[in-house]
Amino acid sequence: MDKxxxxxxxxxxxxxxxxxxxxxxxxxxxxxxxxxxxxVELRAYEPRVAVETDAKGQQDGEAFGRLFRYITGANTGGxxxxxxxxxxxxxxxxxMTVPVEQGAGGTMRFYxxxxxxxAGPPEPTEAGVRIVRIPxxxxxxxxxxxxxxxxxxxxxxxxxxxxLDAAGKRTEAPPFFMGYDPPFSVPFLRRNEVAARLAPx
Numbered sequence: 001m002d003k004x005x006x007x008x009x010x011x012x013x014x015x016x017x018x019x020x021x022x023x024x025x026x027x028x029x030x031x032x033x034x035x036x037x038x039x040v041e042l043r044a045y046e047p048r049v050a051v052e053t054d055a056k057g058q059q060d061g062e063a064f065g066r067l068f069r070y071i072t073g074a075n076t077g078g079x080x081x082x083x084x085x086x087x088x089x090x091x092x093x094x095x096m097t098v099p100v101e102q103g104a105g106g107t108m109r110f111y112x113x114x115x116x117x118x119a120g121p122p123e124p125t126e127a128g129v130r131i132v133r134i135p136x137x138x139x140x141x142x143x144x145x146x147x148x149x150x151x152x153x154x155x156x157x158x159x160x161x162x163x164l165d166a167a168g169k170r171t172e173a174p175p176f177f178m179g180y181d182p183p184f185s186v187p188f189l190r191r192n193e194v195a196a197r198l199a200p201x
Contacts, residue, residue, distance in 0.1 A: 025180075026113050027099070033138070040163045041141050042198065045134075049117035053129045055108040063108040066129050071110060074129070075122035099178035099193065138198040140164055140171065141178075148192045153177050156194045170199040 034042040051070050055063035066074075073079060099111070109132070112121050121131050142160040146152060157175040164171060173196070180191040 028111050029114070030139075036140075036163050036167050036169075038159055038163050039142060040160060041143075042169075043139050043141055045137050045139060047136050048111055048114075048134050049121055050109040050111045050132050050134060051121070051124065051129060052107050052109040052132050054106050056106065060108065066126055067108060067110045069126060070124050070129050074126045075124055077122035079122055099180045139195045140169060140198055141193050141195040143191060143193050145190050145192065146187050148177065148179055148190070152192075153194060156192075160194050160196060164196065171196040172199050173197055 028045055028048045030043040030045040032041045033044050036042065051067055053063050053066045071079075124130060140160060140163075142156055142163070144152070144156050160175055161171075175194045175196045178193040178195055180193070181189075
């Protein structure tokens with residue numbers, strides 16, 4: 001993919017994401033296995049691979065920058081990122097995926113496309129960035145729209161926790177945030193989620 005086309009695709013995807021169109025992004029694969037009150041979904045996720053770094057919270061621009069630099073070339077292959085698939089060999093392009101996961105434990109993750117994960121992702125060249133392999137797991141997820149302020153995320157996490165408690169579902173760790181849209185997207189069209197990893201049954 002030449003440089004002009006690369007930037008054109010990136011620009012078009014950014015423009016589409018303003019109005020909540022995110023069909024060009026690859027998501028981790030999952031199946032909804034149960035639906036609970038208040039719109040909470042129990043999802044079974046396939047194994048996946050992510051690049052992650054330590055973060056101070058959702059608005060940590062330095063953490064986001066480290067991950068973004070990885071997908072735009074700060075890796076052993078010098079691979080550039082297109083905001084779409086495909087993955088190409090030799091100066092290959094890695095598609096950016098959604099969601100961006102931000103946990104209370106101080107990490108931020110970008111999930112890598114399935115084809116990159118299967119081929120073996122290039123190693124990061126920047127300190128503090130690492131590849132992580134996540135096994136198959138079940139998450140409890142509550143979707144919401146609007147601005148994902150700390151207050152909004154806390155409020156939704158409380159709802160998620162209440163629903164899981166009422167259903168007798170145990171979690172392994174506190175809820176975390178998954179964002180699917182850039183901050184300049186129209187708020188009521190945004191897809192935000194709070195999620196919690198479920199303890200094995």
